[in-house]
Amino acid sequence: MPEGHTLHRLAADLAAAYAGRRVTSTSPQGRFALEARRLDGRVLEGTEAYGKHLFVSFDGTEEQVHVHLGLYGTFLISPGTGRPVVGQVRWRLEAEDTADLRGPNACELLTPPEVALILARLGPDPLRADADPDRAWHRIHRSSTPIAALLMDQKVLAGVGNVYRAEVLFRQGVAPMTAGRRIPRVRWDAIWSDLVALMEIGVERGRIDTVRPEHEPEAMGRDPRADDHGGEVYVYRREGLPCLVCGTPVRRREVAGRNLFWCPGCQRDR
Template identity: 65%
Template sequence: MPEGHTLHRLAGELTAVFGGREVEVSSPQGRFAGSAELLTGQVLVGAESWGKHLFVEFPDDRFVHVHLGLYGKFDVHAGVDVVPEPVGQVRLRLETERSYADLRGATACELLTRDERDAIVARSGPDPLRDDADPTVAWERIRRSKAPIGGLLMDQSVLAGVGNVYRAEVLFRHRLDPYRPGSSLRVGQWRAMWDDLVVLMADGVRTGRIDTVRPEHTPEAMGRPPRRDDHGGEVYVYRRNGMPCHVCGHAVRTAELQGRNLFWCSHCQRRYRSRALQ
């Protein structure tokens, strides 16, 4: 599933290509046809994201809400000589004379009012990529929970936009046991993770890939081959099960946590033991 930086990058691309312009809106597949008829010929105001939710704004407080889910793709093509006919199951098409964007396979594609859009945002945690995000909102939920921090970071009602890659990597970078209860963290540890996510995810928006290793652990610095993976980017533990940790050399481990694969180094991320049990 795409992580938050992908949605922010997509929102910026849609705004750059279609923002302030009249667009033809259609649903070649047919599932969004009724709403498309209401929007076609209107000016696309702009697009924004909150976590993994994308909102494309039209006049009169109308928003196309998109959640890509596991298989969704929203491909934007700008400056083409000829806009081609849709191919395959295109649920939503945005089109101008020389640009088009096709949405396929999304979990959600629906037309919402502003109140409905705001209700989705209200159910979401703060997004590290947004200037209006308040990390204390997430902290209040974390410090009251005995659930593992590795699960809380993936809970979109706690923190919006963080997926499996950023979850695994930020925990490694701060040497935190993913099974440590949220309530055991100190506020300073949380703020350090939040500040790190702000920088890492902004880099992801800029480059279109997730890179989390520090300069001393890059392939060039370590004399190792670059990572080969369809997700791209240099990482410490994500999808590196059984491989040596770049820092300590111990094997990276994996396990399932709340239905998702978790990756960590048990040497660098020592098991948390409550002082009450020591």
């Protein structure tokens, strides 16, 4: 599932392509046809990401389109208009470019109270300037749930997914099964700051990179990582391979329904 940096980058790309422009709005697939017609010919006013959710607003209506890509959704922008429809396109936007939304978990036109209900369920988003990390800390420091599960809980933190949780816990030397209430405040502050920095890099580069300069391929004389997720990471999908820092084989276990990767040498319970 795309993590928060993907949605923030998508929001910026959509705004660059369409904000302030009158757009053609259609639903070739038909599952968003009525809503698309209501938006057809309106000016796209803006886009906003919150965690793994995207909101698109238009002139003349308080309603917003809410998009959640889920596991398989894509929202791709291509140059030009009048392009042939390929696959099941839930929603198409056209101005000077064409943006096709395929396979989302959600694509719906919501009223302001409905948008507010979604936002109320989400924890702070490290990529938002209005984020309050104390809201997450308030839940974490009272919880017996492992920190690896808490970081994936969108009610605690919005936008953090499987890759970022594994990588930030490695970078901060935190054993993934440590209960939230055993995480010191200073450690939480470091985790939050690291997430902000790493996810900002993700927005900029369009991929997740988490290794420090001294552990990059050229610095270590190793081959670059070959994985369809791209980017250089410490532990994610590196089960059985030696840790880039201490050489201990990386391990894997399921936590919160997803595979968690960690280094038992660098991430010891304290």
